[in-house]
Amino acid sequence: MKSAAPQTRGTTDHVAEFSGVSKSYKTGRVKFQALRDVSGRIPRGCTSYIFGPSGSGKTTFLNLLGVIDRPDAGDITILDTPVRTLSDSAAADFRMQHIGYIFQNFNLIPVLNAVENVEYVLLRRDLTRAERRDRASAYLEKVGLGELLKRRPGELSGGQRQRVAVARALVGEPSLVVADEPTANLDSRTTREIVDLMRSMQEELKTTFVFCTHDVDLVTGPGSLVHIVDGQITHMERLS
Template structure:
């Protein structure tokens, strides 16, 4: 299929990331090399402290490697300055967080609309896209509610809508179901699976959730900052 011929959306080459914790040097990622093909529903698994969040941060261009090269959407991230990286994220990367992280003073509608403001989309188009996105996550009726008036599942739906509304090439989700009960988690997973299938957006998850793993096209298992296993449909 065509997607298989396209270049990888993420390419990490000999990437290391070390942190200074007092006098101690913590190696979160150690000489990691991997490629993630586009249009997949990929999952990064690993125990707490295995380095999977660090990996997601590097892929999401909100952290920089101590060594090695990160290339996202064919862009060498190291070549961009701070503002350019911010603009790059605004255009290409959507985030979904474990704690939902909606802006509390903005309504569901305004939270979803915010990323479109960042890319400077004109008003009418912005409104159409925002409403369509809320419709797609089943929250059209709750559009004017503030986050504190929404349930956990509804909040995460808003977060998904917010991540996807700008039609990014890449969506990163760090433990998106961890704060949800399993039924809600399941509905969130199926929602994400559906929108991923519709949009062919590349989804990358970090999770412990076995439910998520069962949906994955591809699984990267991480331990102690190194790739332990790569399972998935062969490319």
């Protein structure tokens, strides 16, 4: 099958670098500082695990890493591209080309069935419609949903929806996959299968994964551990 992967981007030994990054949310007049002066690097070609209590800023951090949101202050470089100053449309292009995102609540499109939810992320790739469909079906097959291609999200269980979200994040074979609790709704066998799939992608394509998780059993080297507490990185450690 023709590869959907865009050219590997960036040459440094890390996929992301943060420097003095802060992010706050405003609700009415109340401003809440979700990340405070965060600095660090995410190594390339391995898996980094983000740990921290509920509300500590993990999803906020992943949204910056996935170029879904921008910081209020500080600089972020992803795949050698300074992303803070990208226009919204340039950021969307950058995301489509280089980043796969598994959202905490999946964010599937309710009116599209499983295979349509996966194939639309390939729209801007140099693939025919049939090639997009084949590739999306192959990835749904890999996550064990080959029989359910035509089901809409509302007709799938939580774990099945999560697997569609995994297939959608991986189908474009991006350089960086950002995953917010990617196995939270899966049984241990399916978790193992998904982790094995990601690992084989990592070996084959040198994909970098960043997982936000509560599941310590997921952690294996090489990679790094990042602990976030109250919007600050309290601990970073390389795993070999």
